[in-house]
Amino acid sequence: MTHSASPDALPHAAMDSYREALEHWRETGQLRRCRTVIPHGDAGESSASTLVELDGQLAINFSSNDYLGLSQDERLKAASIEAIQHYGTGSASSRLISGTGPLVQALEAALARFKKTEAALVFNSGYQANVAILQAILEPGDLVFCDRLNHASLVDGCRLSEARWTRYPHLDLDNLEARLRKAPTEARKWIVTDSVFSMDGDYPDLCALVEIAERYDALVMVDEAHATGLYGDERSSGLCEQFALSHRVALQMGTFSKALGGAGAYVAGSRVLMDTLINRARGFIYSTALPPAVVAAAHAAVALVQTDFQPKTRLWENVAYFEQQAVQAGLAHRFQFPLKSPIVPVLVxxxxxxxxxxxALLDAGYFVQGIRPPTVPVGTARLRIALSAAHTRPQIEGLIQALSHALPESPDLTGSLPQPESSAGCTRESLR
Ligand SMILES: Cc1ncc(COP(=O)(O)O)c(C=O)c1O
Structure with missing residues (x-):
């Protein structure tokens, strides 16, 4: 008996149907492929974490979520190496069997302090966390209200649950309230939203959203994947801190995989909800715990963003510089200024x-990923520029120049991406 799978041995009709689908995606510009991206060590003038080799071509990376440049930080690397030397390369078990070691316990305690909650729990990835959390906390009879542009993992968590869920138009809190008004008072209700939206770079008026939730006895879950490390004056723990809402949001989820430069995710909230997750979240229960190196790097990153504000300051300076340069180059109509985050969509x-x-941008030396449906709604394909603390001013100037040539002629698209409303007395003047 042979163990090597030969395509000839597979049923032809079934394989042909996959081939046809791939061909269809190719013809309609939807085909995706993984490209080889190698961080370039010998960066010369450029920062090591922004110069990359992409499919053999050198380019400045404007497609990374490493907003603070921490994935290359020596302090995080040292923490990982030390953890491997003490504990080895794997955790060897799921959390409830023998995979809960002192490193992950220390990280969870640090996360609870970071997010100002009773407790916190670590998950293996943001995707896994969202699916597992929603599947665990929702039961038949519950009602869930989601922003239409919530991350796919939140959508999939709702789909896996047996709750009834509905989507309100992006950032439209009046619409959310209208839906809540009609909901049966006795039903348990959750409002689930990204804080910073990964493909639009905007965020809801979280204060107003929480006030609505309180009016209708709904619990709130916020995904801070793209906000952790970037917002909040004291601890940089995210938008819930920035808006002083930590005690009014039931679940604050976030990841170590973006600004914190590592991998994995967390959720913070009450002891009751954390214990519910420990007992019911399948993604937590049935998956091997994160390896020590990843946990140690995450802990080092959580400590770093609370003590070293330099990367965050540099990032927000770069965001302001991008905006200023784009205005000077006559490109302001292509963006929604002022920018709310380092994520800058350019609608095409x-x-x-x-x-x-x-x-065209890559040919000019800049790696800016094109984002297409189904990641974004049909008709809203875009370039997604992700700014980082590690970008230099010449790199930003160069990108703006390249954008002037690379963007297709288009009508003024300002307004095509919805703008968040702000509510008086709640929204901070400046979020930088
Ligand atoms: C809003 C949001 N939530 C969750 C995730 C998933 O996180 P991870 O990449 O750690 O699985 C992402 C990123 O991909 C995201 O953008």
Whole structure:
């Protein structure tokens, strides 16, 4: 008996149907592929974490979520190496069997202090966390209200649950309230939203959202994947801290995989909810715990963003510099200024045109990923520029120049991406 799978041995009709689907995606500009991205050590003038080799070509990386440049930080690397030397490379078991060691316990205690909650729990990835949390906390009869542009992992968590869930238009809190008004008072209700939206770089008026939740006895879950490490004057723990809402949001979820430069995720909240997750979240129960090196790097990153504010300051300076340069270059109409986050979408509309613009930027030495449906709604394909503390001013100037040439001619698209409303007395003047 042979163990090597030969495509010839597989049922032809079934395989042909996959081949046809791939061909269809290729023809309609939807085909995706993994590209080899190698951080370039010998960066010369450029910072090591922004110069990359992409499919053999050198480019400045404007497609990374490493907003603070921490994935290359020596302090995080040292923490990982030390953890491997003490504890080895794997955790060897799921958390409830023998996978809960002192490193993950220390990280969870640090996270609870970071997020100002009773307790916190570590998950293996943001995707796994969201699916597992929602599947665990929702029961038949519950009602869930989601922003239409919530991350796919939140959508999938709702899908896996047996609760009834509905989506309100992006950031439209009046619409959310109208839906809550009609909901049966006796039903348990959750409002689930990204804090910073990964493909739009905007965020809801969280104060107003929490006030609505309180009016209708709803619990709130916020995904701080793209906010952790970037917002909050005291601890940099996210938008819940920035808006002083930590005690009014039932679940604050976030990841170590973006600004914290590592991998894995956390959720913070009450002891009751953490214990519920420990007992019911399948993604937590049935998966091997994160390896020591990853846990140690996450802990080092959580400590670092609370003590070293330099990367955060540099990042927000870069965000302001991008904006200033874009205005000077006459490109302001392509963006929604003022920027709310380091995520800068440039709406193109058509998928093929977005890919062409991305390729033109790459030809000029800038790696800016084109984002297409289904990641974003049909007709809103875009370039997604992700700014980092590690970018230099010449790199930002160069990108703006390249954008002037690479973007397809288009009408003024300002307003095509919805703007968050702000509520008086609640929203902070400046979030930088
Ligand atoms: C809002 C949001 N939530 C969750 C995730 C998933 O996180 P992870 O990449 O750690 O699985 C992402 C990122 O991909 C995200 O953008």
């Amino acid at each position: 509309g058509d998928s093929t045109q977005a890919l062409q613009a991305s390729q």
